[in-house]
Amino acid sequence: MKLSDKKRINILDAAEQLFFEHGVQHTTMDQVATQAKASKRTVYNHFASKDVLFDAILSRMFEELEEGEELVFAQHMTIERQLTAIANQEVVLLTSDRFLRIAKIAFMQMLQQPTLAKSIASNQFGCMRYLHEFLQQACVAGELHIEDIDFAAKQFVYQLKSFIFYPVLYGFETSISIQTSQIIEQTVRTFLARYRPI
Amino acid sequence: MKLSDKKRINILDAAEQLFFEHGVQHTTMDQVATQAKASKRTVYNHFASKDVLFDAILSRMFEELEEGEELVFAQHMTIERQLTAIANQEVVLLTSDRFLRIAKIAFMQMLQQPTLAKSIASNQFGCMRYLHEFLQQACVAGELHIEDIDFAAKQFVYQLKSFIFYPVLYGFETSISIQTSQIIEQTVRTFLARYRPI
DNA sequence: CAAAAAGTAAACTATCAAGTGCACTTTATC
DNA sequence: GATAAAGTGCACTTGATAGTTTACTTTTTG
CATH class of the missing domain: 1.10.357.10 (Tetracycline Repressor, domain 2)
Known part of the structure; x- marks a missing residue:
């Protein structure tokens, strides 16, 4: 798997975990980046904004359901x-x-x-x-x-x-x-x- | 009723309404003050912080219940x-x-x-x-x-x-x-x- | 009515967090 | 192995908002 794909998944996993623990509002993009072991800039390269990231997580979840x-x-x-x-x-x-x-x-x-x-x-x-x-x-x-x-x-x-x-x-x-x-x-x-x- | 008591109630009513409509997080203390027709300072004189205000609203609600x-x-x-x-x-x-x-x-x-x-x-x-x-x-x-x-x-x-x-x-x-x-x-x-x- | 208690308006501080820019490094691909 | 694509770190801008200060006015109360 390419590094880029790995990073994307890491970011989604990290955000999901953090959103779950602290709520979307109380999770910062810096936290997401740190937890995903990616730089903040990479997070933004994959997801243009926090809202886009949130939507991506919801979609992924619904697919699983x-x-x-x-x-x-x-x-x-x-x-x-x-x-x-x-x-x-x-x-x-x-x-x-x-x-x-x-x-x-x-x-x-x-x-x-x-x-x-x-x-x-x-x-x-x-x-x-x-x-x-x-x-x-x-x-x-x-x-x-x-x-x-x-x-x-x-x-x-x-x-x-x-x-x-x-x-x-x-x-x-x-x-x-x-x-x-x-x-x-x-x-x-x-x-x-x-x-x-x- | 004293002005002070009226203001207090106005603030609670305003905050309750706004918290309901937009959530606690998305309600600013300036909005509360405006809606309550009070100055922001008065809001803070009655309630030391947003958290205190929130607690006061919850208590009032539970009493009614x-x-x-x-x-x-x-x-x-x-x-x-x-x-x-x-x-x-x-x-x-x-x-x-x-x-x-x-x-x-x-x-x-x-x-x-x-x-x-x-x-x-x-x-x-x-x-x-x-x-x-x-x-x-x-x-x-x-x-x-x-x-x-x-x-x-x-x-x-x-x-x-x-x-x-x-x-x-x-x-x-x-x-x-x-x-x-x-x-x-x-x-x-x-x-x-x-x-x-x- | 005078003193004290409470309210007001508006500018101000401090902080936090979203999102950007840039110079540089690592990874992928031809 | 050269070139492009992606990632990195960090400083930066921007905007929002909790909470404060100040100089002044209104209301309450003895």
Whole structure:
């Protein structure tokens, strides 16, 4: 790999780390340069301004988020097991350092510039990419009975986020202190209590 | 009222408004002074620094949040009606301009200085102040069957917050576009599906 | 109404950080 | 190995803004 490419990556990594730790506002370009082991001039040769650097980081992050397997409804497995599998996968994402970083940086900026929110809101992450389809098929198969599938999908994901993601994002709790398996179990149980046909 | 007291309030109001609109970081003390119709020196005579001013605003906000009626379990009303009443009251709080302002300012700062989160996490707002007690009594009366009351209370409140509060806070949606009555109905329904004795 | 307390306007200091210019060195490429 | 492309270090400009000083006016209070 060329030195130039290495430097570019170093700069992005350094900025991401620093933005995460101190916020975009409180990170100086000198700090970025130092941490990236590059000169400030090189930073500016790659990224014309701090804003451009920030945008580059956001893009890189969103690309990564598109990865991850999409689960499909399977007739031969119980609905509990399948929902539990989906919840498990989602929790892995929500508690990953990577995702928390992205979230923190993006949320900080969103609160400050509302225009950004619109563009981020349109992206879909994790199980939200396929959950609607999954529930639809579970309904067709008679395993679930849901009137408003969009709403139900949100209920499921929001419950996981509320217990697992937001408390850590805002620093109310640490990832370690959260009982994920219990929360997953309760989320599935509540969902089925509401939507399993009688 | 003395001029001095008026000025103090003007300054707090102005700062609150500006912090809400542009964030603490992007609000200058000159702006605060101008908006408060006070001289900058007066601002500094009341509040020794921007940080002191910010703390004063937070304190004032938290005091206001302690207001609001606490509902108690009543034998003669159905549990649906009572939960719906609680949800309604909570939604009024969550969608109020006042609360959204507090939240936005506080959340912005929390993301930037994690120490702040701890002190805020300890405060309880809205129905969280009395919901545990309420559910406990509903269980004693045989109207509900809950194993983990703390968890159930959070489920109830988190669902409302997820659908009504966070989307507005982050600018994904406006308060107007949200169907609160439908969300309240579904929240109560889901809660009862899970916790009403068979 | 006189003294003290508080407010005012505007210029000033100090600091911090974004971004630039330049002379020079290192790395890539033909 | 010569030439171009990229990186380096450091001093510099520029702009923003927190907080202060000063000389003066207004409000409060005994």
